[in-house]
Amino acid sequence: QETNIKEREAKTQLTFTNAIEEGRQNDHLKGIIHLIGPDDTFNIHPMLLQNISKSPYFQKCCEKLVDWNMVVDEIYYDCKHMEPWTAGAHKSPSTAFCLLLRLFTVRCTEKQMTLMLNHVDSPYIRCIGFLYLRYAAEPSTLWSWFEPYLHDEESVQIRQGKADTTVGKYCQMLLNDLEYYGTRLPRLPLAMERQFKVKLLQA
DSSP states (O other): OHHHHHHHHHHHHHHHHHHHHHHHHHTTSTTBOOBOSOTTTTTOOHHHHHHHHHOHHHHHHHHHOOSHHHHHHHHHHHOOOOOSEEOSSSOEEOHHHHHHHHHHHHOOBHHHHHHHHTOSSOHHHHHHHHHHHHHHBOHHHHHHHHGGGTTOOOEEOOSTTSOOEEHHHHHHHHHHOSEETTEEOOOOOHHHHHHHHHHHHHO
16 A cells, blocks of 8 residues: 555656646747746745645646646636635645646746736636736736736636635735735745835826
8 A cells, every 4th residue: 555655656746747847848939938936836835836736636637738728728617716725624725726837837928828818708717827927927027917907807706705806906916915825925026026016006
């Protein structure tokens, strides 16, 4: 039984390593959004990253969702909130964050990101786009991505079982806060953090 567990763990690790390698091979694609920070953690908190990479759902995503279109379709069908963890006795990573990590490992071009942020079929496709940018895009590009959407009125459930908010308020929160429902977003350069706070007050 112990051998089986070790084999399973090795297979899980291999799947994640292969997925990371996939992303590295896509880095040269035209119009790709270049990621800042480590290209094997994507600035996700280590405990959350470990839980996602080992989750059966993420493993299935790596095997079945082989490109951007398939990941976006999966978000449309399966994503129901934007918290990092699912509620319940066993703390397991959410569908949204499993699909976010899969999106990091297939990468996203600027054109694909624009399609995500303007998607009419699901607010979760839009929100995962904003989260992708907030985690790993060059901070100096964030305002130009986010600014057109700061007052977007589309309704979205961010927290499980809580009242809906809007896509615009979600965008503002991503630029304003470090704390994110039980995990932390990467810290922005201090001058930029101050700049965003001032711009948000004026927006």
